[in-house]
Amino acid sequence: GAVVSQHPSRVICKSGTSVKIECRSLDFQATTMFWYRQFPKKSLMLMATSNEGSKATYEQGVEKDKFLINHASLTLSTLTVTSAHPEDSSFYICSARVGYTDTQYFGPGTRLTVL
Amino acid sequence: AQSVTQLGSHVSVSEGALVLLRCNYSSSVPPYLFWYVQYPNQGLQLLLKYTTGATLVKGINGFEAEFKKSETSFHLTKPSAHMSDAAEYFCAVSTLLHGGSQGNLIFGKGTKLSVKP
Numbered sequence: 001g002a003v004v005s006q007h008p009s010r011v012i013c014k015s016g017t018s019v020k021i022e023c024r025s026l027d028f029q030a031t032t033m034f035w036y037r038q039f040p041k042k043s044l045m046l047m048a049t050s051n052e053g054s055k056a057t058y059e060q061g062v063e064k065d066k067f068l069i070n071h072a073s074l075t076l077s078t079l080t081v082t083s084a085h086p087e088d089s090s091f092y093i094c095s096a097r098v099g100y101t102d103t104q105y106f107g108p109g110t111r112l113t114v115l
Numbered sequence: 116a117q118s119v120t121q122l123g124s125h126v127s128v129s130e131g132a133l134v135l136l137r138c139n140y141s142s143s144v145p146p147y148l149f150w151y152v153q154y155p156n157q158g159l160q161l162l163l164k165y166t167t168g169a170t171l172v173k174g175i176n177g178f179e180a181e182f183k184k185s186e187t188s189f190h191l192t193k194p195s196a197h198m199s200d201a202a203e204y205f206c207a208v209s210t211l212l213h214g215g216s217q218g219n220l221i222f223g224k225g226t227k228l229s230v231k232p
Contacts, residue, residue, distance in 0.1 A: 004158070006158070034219075034220075042224070042225075043205065043222045043223060043224045043225055044159075044205070044222045046219055046220070049219065091156075093158050093159065095158075095159075103149070103161060103164060104220060105161070106151070106158040106159040106160070106161075107158045108157050108158040109156065109157060109158045111156065
């Protein structure tokens with residue numbers, strides 16, 4: 001149980017284009033989903049927290065107009081990187097939890113490369 | 116504010132040897148503590164967690180960790196390393212917020228475990 005999937009696992013795009021990453025909780029309904037960014041050989045940096053049906057809460061320094069998060073249902077959240085640039089290249093990981101006190105379960109990550 | 120310090124960015128052990136990965140935390144309120152493992156190009160998998168109760172926590176794959184409040188530590192151990200244990204390990208802390216919800220996870224910088232044959 002508690003499986004979280006991400007799609008795509010890898011994506012390569014040209015600079016200036018937009019990329020959408022999906023995060024799904026497969027066997028549970030997620031009250032809250034989180035988006036992290038991981039730089040090479042670095043820890044995870046929380047980008048934003050989203051609750052179903054509400055606007056996402058972004059961490060300080062994360063551009064909300066560049067990283068659009070939608071949490072339209074209890075099993076799906078999407079992260080759209082708009083007008084991507086090479087510096088946006090990174091490993092993006094989502095996580096989900098059932099209740100407000102539950103453990104976070106992580107997706108397998110999406111490797112984004114912007115050329 | 117909470118923080119996590121993982122001592123040693125890289126730990127190397129021989130197969131069959133004891134694994135000890137160190138984690139110290141800082142928190143002004145009772146912490147929730149976690150260990151996650153990450154294999155190359157994959158997401159994080161929960162190894163074990165401490166919330167309340169017994170301070171020695173057993174997790175998957177033979178790992179365990181002990182919460183020591185006096186030392187503000189939550190070190191991860193495994194009696195006998197296996198080649199498949201080679202991965203990146205992250206310690207994380209969160210707390211229970213007013214209103215009963217769990218706060219965000221704060222991660223350490225990770226420790227890469229190598230296992231030599």
